Amino acid sequence: MVFMSLCSSSPSQRVAGAILLLASCGASCAVIQAEPGPPYDCGQDPRCLALRNFFLAHQSPLSEKALTFIKAADQHKLDWRLLPSISMVETSGGKHCTGHNIFGWNSGRAHFQSVEAAILHVAGRLHSSPIYAGHTALGILHRFNPNRKNYPPKVIAYMRQLSKDPVE
Secondary structure (H helix, E strand, C coil), X not given: CCCXXXXXXXXXXXXXXXXXXXXXXXXXXXXXXXXXXXXXXCCCCHHHHHXXXXXXXXXXXXXXXXXXXXXXXXXXXXXXXXXXXXXHHHHCCCCCCCCCCCCCCCCCCCEECCHHHHHHHHHHHHHHCCCCCCCCXXXXXXXXCCCCCCHHHHHHXXXXXXXXXXXX
């Protein structure tokens, strides 16, 4: 099954997109870069397998990024369900994004080199930024999109699809 997205593209499409991006936004638009992500093998990690199946069930192009989400969450001590669920609310799991910005980061204005770069950048910010650092997933959600009171319940609904564990 093939999922099309504004986020996924061939190398030649990425080069063309980068040229258009730089031409359209010039110096005011920073592209965040990261090293290529880890292999897509979930091994025996039940969280990774659940996440891959979750994205497949939602026909999301992010199914191949399940391991990246899990490793980023573990590295930054985040609830493993948080970032995938935010991506579902913000871009329908990567179906509707630009510049690989699957989280709507910076009000959708941020552009990333890849989806992996977006995952790593946002996980790092949620862990270490003074706005989010030290807060639970629920605390992060109340700060992530503070103008939308219905935002945390939407994200939590997706988190509960991934696991019935409480969202703290």
